[in-house]
Amino acid sequence: MIWGRVKTAGGTVVSGEIHDGFLTPGAWPANMASDDTAGQAGRIALDAATLLPPCAPGKFIGLWNNYHAAAEKNGWAAPDHPLWFLKPASSVAGQGAKVVIPPAAGRVIFEGELGIVIGQRCHNATEEQAQAAIFGYTCINDLTSLDVLNAEPSFPQWSRAKGFDGFGVIGPVIATGLDWRELVVKVTVNGRERQSYPASDMILPPVEIVRQLSFDMTLEPGDVIAVGTSLGARPVKPGDNVAVSIDGIGAVEVTLCDGATDR
Known part of the structure; x- marks a missing residue:
């Protein structure tokens, strides 16, 4: 559905x-x-x-380092617990949005991801409760400012780098009844495929992500969890059209623009 x-x-x-x-x-x-x-x-x-956007999340949670291929290429150890950050609600954008890249953002990359949408309250969950809390899945573009992220050597600014208005693209819909293991996340920039990887390569699968996060915070209906990206994330610039697609969900597409362009 x-x-x-x-x-x-x-x-x-x-x-x-x-x-x-x-x-x-x-x-x-x-x-x-x-x-x-x-x-x-x-x-x-x-x-x-x-x-x-198919929901208005109270919490928009993003994960880092959750794919084997990216971890192996970069020499990162596989985490035992989700490595997470928060994106503000004001970062949410949906299908067809014009996303402004502000001057402060500098270099920006796309990150195509699978998103989990929570359908029921979840706290200190068992595996069965975590499974029941997953309402469905959506497409995510976790836009990220590399310049902001790495600007301060003593403090990587994850939330600021990923929290500009429009940097949390969700959509176009939520699909239920999907087997996440069969999904492939794809990103096109100006119609050219730039990222494609199987969701089955996840280090921590959706149920385990939800279960463990429920011990860190209470998850509420409508909350969204972006499960991380894999290889292929690349820089984008004003004027680019970026679409994240997953079979069974569809494609969420936005156009990037500079601060002089109205959204």
């Missing part, structure tokens, strides 16, 4: 199931979205609405 959020022509934000070009309001897990689904009658044609 496919789930998403739209803004109607009248300005109402609605969540629900997407099928055959329409969104049917409602049926989300409890507390997953605070959108105005109540009283919204009938289906909404997607071509008459604006597709939004």
Whole structure:
């Protein structure tokens, strides 16, 4: 099943199931979205609405060093616990957004990733509880400023480097019922494939990520976890069109622009 959020022509934000070009309001897990689904009658044609990020995460968690291929190439030890950082809610962008690269960001790279979307409250979870807490999966582009990340030798600035407005691209939808082991994450820049790797190469799989993170913080419905990227992340610049795609989910595509361009 496919789930998403739209803004109607009248300005109402609605969540629900997407099928055959329409969104049917409602049926989300409890507390997953605070959108105005109540009283919204009938289906909404997607071509008459604006597709939004599929959820509004209270917490947007990113992982580093979670793929064997990248760890082996860079000489990194495989972690026993997720190595995580937080991206602010203001970093969230969705399908078709124009993402400004501010002057302070300097060099920016894309990072195509699989995203876990939490569907129920999860705290100190067992493996079974962690599995039940995973609502579905989405595509992530974890844009990162390399210049900011490495500007201060004594303190790598993970959240600042990844926290500029629009640097947390989510979408286009949330898909349920997928086997993450069969998924391949791909990124194209201006139509040219620049990254492609199997999700099955993950060091810590989704259930273990959720289980262990639930001991660090309470996970809530709508929270998003970007499970990390693998080889192939590269610099991008204003004017580039960047799309992250995963079969079964679709492609989330944004255009990068400089500070002089309106988003």
